[in-house]
């Protein structure tokens with residue numbers, strides 16, 4: 001496959017998703033701000049304590065198609081962007097969208113018309129496109 005997938009945010013949602021995409025044959029670069037997480041993934045290890053996630057990351061790593069980085073320039077040529085950053089809610093149950101805005105701003109220079117960009121369904125409709 002020639003699609004280049006970028007998963008932004010390699011946590012409980014993004015990390016197994018990135019690993020599965022690699023296992024299914026896609027070249028995947030995960031982008032995260034957490035250098036510790038990135039270093040672990042690039043050794044075939046998960047920074048998340050979950051047996052199934054650990055298994056998937058190891059399998060994805062062994063394909064040679066799963067990479068992780070903190071450098072946004074390394075995902076410039078991706079054709080699909082999957083945004084999986086956190087949206088913690090405050091005491092009024094309003095989500096903090098700063099991580100989402102930060103992620104969108106980081107990849108925005110690379111977005112072209114034919115690029116797929118998907119974000120988490122829990123985000124309010126329109127937030128990413130308005131950005």
Ligand SMILES: NC(=O)c1ccc[n+]([C@@H]2O[C@H](COP(=O)([O-])OP(=O)(O)OC[C@H]3O[C@@H](n4cnc5c(N)ncnc54)[C@H](O)[C@@H]3O)[C@@H](O)[C@H]2O)c1
Nearest residue numbers: 009010011012013014032033034084085086087099102103
């Ligand atoms: N965990 C779940 O069971 C679950 C279920 C449904 C929906 N969600 C939603 O999925 C989204 C992700 O949740 P999660 O549990 O994977 O979060 P998480 O906290 O486990 O992981 C988020 C990752 O994003 C990284 N990150 C934060 N800001 C970033 C940025 N600007 N650029 C790149 N990386 C950044 C963090 O370092 C972290 O590794 C949230 O919106 C959450 O509401 C989660």
